[in-house]
Amino acid sequence: xxxxxxxxxxxxxxxxRKLGVEFEVVVSGVDELSGGDxxxxxxxxxxxxxxxxxxxxxxxxxxxxxxxxxxxxxxxxDAAEARGYLDRMSGxxxxxxxGLVVLVDGEERSGLDRTTVAFKQLSEAEKQRYVxxxxxxxxxxxxxxxxxxxxxxxxxxxxxSNVVGLPVGLLIELAxxxxxxx
Numbered sequence: 001x002x003x004x005x006x007x008x009x010x011x012x013x014x015x016x017r018k019l020g021v022e023f024e025v026v027v028s029g030v031d032e033l034s035g036g037d038x039x040x041x042x043x044x045x046x047x048x049x050x051x052x053x054x055x056x057x058x059x060x061x062x063x064x065x066x067x068x069x070x071x072x073x074x075x076x077x078d079a080a081e082a083r084g085y086l087d088r089m090s091g092x093x094x095x096x097x098x099g100l101v102v103l104v105d106g107e108e109r110s111g112l113d114r115t116t117v118a119f120k121q122l123s124e125a126e127k128q129r130y131v132x133x134x135x136x137x138x139x140x141x142x143x144x145x146x147x148x149x150x151x152x153x154x155x156x157x158x159x160x161s162n163v164v165g166l167p168v169g170l171l172i173e174l175a176x177x178x179x180x181x182x
Contacts, residue, residue, distance in 0.1 A: 066141025115158030
């Protein structure tokens with residue numbers, strides 16, 4: 001069965017490659033929803049991406065965002081906004097929320113995954129170093145847990161792969177045939 005990843009995210013591609021999945025990347029180019037209910041938005045954005053590249057075989061689409069104080073943060077526009085995210089999240093918890101949609105020959109399977117992340121109390125030097133490092137660019141919530149961003153985290157409850165951008169446990173549940181299960 002052919003598999004398409006409806007995402008240009010290098011992190012999602014890397015996760016699928018490490019899982020041994022052969023796939024093609026097709027970026028959907030859809031305009032994503034924002035400003036409303038985060039659960040609805042991540043699932044609907046994933047659905048829009050999947051439907052935009054609907055093909056025979058399997059299409060995998062995911063949308064991930066950081067939810068803080070009930071609102072999706074999105075990606076910071078610049079270094080000042082990234083610094084503001086760190087100031088707000090320092091010493092506090094937030095939720096990483098992903099909507100995952102798998103189309104198998106047009107039939108939709110979908111679900112949500114949530115991970116709670118607690119940032120440690122960050123010093124001014126830690127915040128400055130992280131912003132200068134530039135890893136915040138293009139990242140929901142302004143951080144990436146897989147590299148220097150891991151130093152911001154005090155604890156995590158849930159799926160690490162969800163925070164990276166593709167919830168593997170949910171993917172296995174929605175698409176067991178990818179992993180030789182039925």
